[in-house]
Amino acid sequence: MITGASQGLGLALAAHLAGSGWTIVADARDAARLGSAVAALPGGPHAAVPGDVTDSWHRGALAATAADLGGADLLVNNASTLGASPLPRLADLDPSAYLRTFEVNVVAPVALAGLLLPQLRERRGRIVNVTSDASVEPYETWGGYGSSKAALDHASRVLAAEEPNVAVYAVDPGDLRTEMHQAAFPGEDISDRPLPSSVAPRLLSLVLGDTASGRHVA
Ligand SMILES: NC(=O)c1ccc[n+]([C@@H]2O[C@H](COP(=O)([O-])OP(=O)(O)OC[C@H]3O[C@@H](n4cnc5c(N)ncnc54)[C@H](OP(=O)(O)O)[C@@H]3O)[C@@H](O)[C@H]2O)c1
Numbered sequence: 001m002i003t004g005a006s007q008g009l010g011l012a013l014a015a016h017l018a019g020s021g022w023t024i025v026a027d028a029r030d031a032a033r034l035g036s037a038v039a040a041l042p043g044g045p046h047a048a049v050p051g052d053v054t055d056s057w058h059r060g061a062l063a064a065t066a067a068d069l070g071g072a073d074l075l076v077n078n079a080s081t082l083g084a085s086p087l088p089r090l091a092d093l094d095p096s097a098y099l100r101t102f103e104v105n106v107v108a109p110v111a112l113a114g115l116l117l118p119q120l121r122e123r124r125g126r127i128v129n130v131t132s133d134a135s136v137e138p139y140e141t142w143g144g145y146g147s148s149k150a151a152l153d154h155a156s157r158v159l160a161a162e163e164p165n166v167a168v169y170a171v172d173p174g175d176l177r178t179e180m181h182q183a184a185f186p187g188e189d190i191s192d193r194p195l196p197s198s199v200a201p202r203l204l205s206l207v208l209g210d211t212a213s214g215r216h217v218a
Pocket of ligand 1: 003004005006007008009010027028029030031033051052053054077078079080081104130131132133172173174175176177178179180181196
């Protein structure tokens, strides 16, 4: 299961896994874009489940879809929000936008993991929470997003301690040429950043091998 799999890193991970024989359960809010992306994946049949990760009914539908397909082996919590573009300084952060950032980037991934844990425990599965260098580096204007990713890092560590039968990773994929990255640097040329498809194989070999639970940089 990969959240935010209609474009960017999530789609690159889905394409790489689907090409290796995995069955994908994918979500994103824009149903048309998600449907086209999933229809173009190799192998299958795969499941496109449109919705917002902050919607508890939608999370239930994701977990039920995975169960119907035989159970989840891997959850990639990839869907995320920057909050606002351009990124504001902490003093200018709108509290409701900050709450929404935590809801999307921390509360929803932890809740989705909780729903899938019965399936993952049984299958000695893995959880990948996609984090960022902004969770550890104090970049100016990155405080809202960065503190949400820092919370996700810590939740990943606690989950790893609580769940001995499930590997739990927080993985920083590095800078990538995506819509989110462009929104973080509006008007700037980001063509020197690598495409997500160049990072996906390395990220997946890291989390599908014998790597210990913890925070890793892809
Ligand atoms: N790009 C970078 O340089 C970079 C660097 C470090 C970490 N990351 C992390 O990498 C991950 C992927 O980022 P990306 O750059 O690939 O982003 P992206 O290209 O903007 O794609 C984001 C994906 O998430 C979906 N999404 C966003 N909000 C959602 C929600 N509330 N519910 C369900 N789906 C949602 C989007 O589809 P809809 O809009 O249709 O929902 C889309 O499929 C994120 O966790 C990000 O924080 C990225």
